[in-house]
Amino acid sequence: MKRRASLALLPAIVAAACGGSSTAPSTSSSGSAPAPLRADVTDPVGDTLADPRVAVPPDLVRATITVASQTLTLVVSFAPGTLARQTTRVTALLDTDLNAATGIRQTDGIGADFGLDFDANGGLATIIKADPAGCAAGRSCFTNAGSAAITFGADTMQASVPLSALGGADGRMTFELTSYAIVAALTPVAFDFLPDINLAPARVQ
Numbered sequence: 001m002k003r004r005a006s007l008a009l010l011p012a013i014v015a016a017a018c019g020g021s022s023t024a025p026s027t028s029s030s031g032s033a034p035a036p037l038r039a040d041v042t043d044p045v046g047d048t049l050a051d052p053r054v055a056v057p058p059d060l061v062r063a064t065i066t067v068a069s070q071t072l073t074l075v076v077s078f079a080p081g082t083l084a085r086q087t088t089r090v091t092a093l094l095d096t097d098l099n100a101a102t103g104i105r106q107t108d109g110i111g112a113d114f115g116l117d118f119d120a121n122g123g124l125a126t127i128i129k130a131d132p133a134g135c136a137a138g139r140s141c142f143t144n145a146g147s148a149a150i151t152f153g154a155d156t157m158q159a160s161v162p163l164s165a166l167g168g169a170d171g172r173m174t175f176e177l178t179s180y181a182i183v184a185a186l187t188p189v190a191f192d193f194l195p196d197i198n199l200a201p202a203r204v205q
Contacts, residue, residue, distance in 0.1 A: 010188040011178055013091050016142040017117040017126035018186075037067040037171045040202040042192040045079045050191075051183070056081065057191035058088040058179040065109050065204050074116060074162040076177065083120065083155050088182040089188070090118040090157065092195075093126075096169035103130040104141045110174045110201050114166045115142065125159035127166070144172050174201040176203030194204070 040061050048057040059079035066073045076090050093112035095103060101110035115128040128142040135141035146165055149156040163169055177194040195202055 009020070010091065010178070010190060010193055013115065013117055013142055014182060014188050015140050016128045016144050017119065037065075037204050039063075039065045039175070039202050041195060041202040043192065043196065047196070048082075048179075048191040051181075051189045053183045054087065054181045054189065054191070056084060056180045058082050058084065058090070058181065059181050060177060060192040060194040061065060061092070063092070063175075063177050063194050063202065065202075066174065067163070067204060070163050071160050072163060072171060073158065073165065075156055076118065076157045078155045078179075080155050083157070084181075085120045085152075088118075088120040088157075088179065089180050089181060090177055092116045092118075092175055094166065095174045096166050098172065098174060102132075104132065104135055106201075107177065108176065108197065108201050110176065113169075114145070116148075116159060118150060118159065120150070120152075120157060124148070125150050125157075125161075127161060129167075171204060173204050175204065176201050 043060045046059055048059045059082040061079050062077035064075045090173050093115045095110035096113045098108050100111040103113035105111050113130050117126045117128055124147045126147045129145040129147040148159045148161050163171055178190050179192040180188045180190045182188050
């Protein structure tokens, strides 16, 4: 059965995504745009965990990150019929400085500095920022740092954020995704992971 450290962090991520500002971050016009970067990662169909409280678990099948013109765009794809607009959520944790010693450490070795929490029902992807001090003190491991609108396809969710909202990184990063649903107040249940836990984290380069 698949497990990942981010499963334990889901309540903190949900709390961060539910609080703070929901204002979309502004893009930065300063500096030159980095060379286009890309990652395209797939996951098997039908490998979700099960929970009787969720009839159709959100089944991740692909994640594509493109970085161009100082903007990161993430497209999350699901197996047909498993993106439920009322319940599906996805968290993408991003190691934006490629340094496992910073951010919130995961079992696969990444140090999550930022993340995007997609809420299909709310139509927003919340930008979350690591708070190591708060995490060490038993408070939330992430804080709300803004949000971006989600664009929906038949089986996809997409959001774009400026690199300036992710600490001004150059776009090279490692990342991992978790699909989940909230079954009660601040009670998330994880269903699928991309990449799977027996694989290295995905890399944008």
